[in-house]
Every structure is written in structure tokens, then in C-alpha cells.
Amino acid sequence: MRKKPNTRTAMYQLLEVIQEHIPFGLKEADMCQGICRGCSKKMMEMLDAEVSQWRADLDNQLAEPTLADLVFMEKLARRTEKVLRRNHLVD
Known part of the structure; x- marks a missing residue:
């Protein structure tokens, strides 16, 4: 059975997933x-x-x-992705 990561490791992993899935390089002209x-x-x-x-x-x-910090980051990332999807900026 695998051991669960500590919160520091889990946050690093979450940040990596967020940076893989959210296109931070979008220009303002493309977003607006x-x-x-x-x-x-x-x-x-x-x-x-x-x-x-x-x-x-x-x-x-x-x-x-x-x-709570991990949950907040996940929710913020999901809400951001939802808005980007609604605006046809991600698939």
C-alpha cells in the first residue's frame, strides 16, 4: 500500500498539474x-x-x-478552467 504524500509534496504536485493544464501564456488580447x-x-x-x-x-x-490550502487551490484552478472553457480558450 502506497503512503500518502505530506501536504508540501501534495501542493508541489498540484501546482505542477495546474501549470500543465492552464495556459498561463495567453495574451490579454486572446482572453478579451x-x-x-x-x-x-x-x-x-x-x-x-x-x-x-x-x-x-x-x-x-x-x-x-x-x-484547506490544497482544497482552495484545487477549487480556484477548477473555476479558472471552467471560465476558460466557457470562453473557448481551452478544450
Whole structure:
């Protein structure tokens, strides 16, 4: 039976999955065209800020994530992906 990862390892893994699935390199002009169903730009900025902050904190050992932090990051990433999907920015 495999041992569950600690919260630090789980956060690193979650950040990797988020960076694989969310296209952080989108230009503002691509995000803000046509009919908008939720603000892709604001969601991407918020998610990018959270990911960057957690990456820095984990790398510098400034914070130890809790299960609530992991749940928050997952929900934020899912909401962001949902908005991007509604706006036809991801498949």
C-alpha cells in the first residue's frame, strides 16, 4: 500500500498539474475578445498569483500548506478552467 504524500509534496504536485493544464501564456488580447462568460483575465491573474506565491513559499520553506490550502487551490484552478472553457480558450 502506497503512503500518502505530506501536504508540501501534495501542493508541489498540484501546482505542477495546474501549470500543465492552464495556459498561463495567453495574451490579454486572446482572453478579451467576443462574448465574455466570466472574466478569464481576472481568473488567470488570481490563479497565477496564488501559484507563484505558493511556489516561492515552498521553495523558500516559508509556509507549510494545510489541507484547506490544497482544497482552495484545487477549487480556484477548477473555476479558472471552467471560465476558460466557457470562453473557448481551452478544450
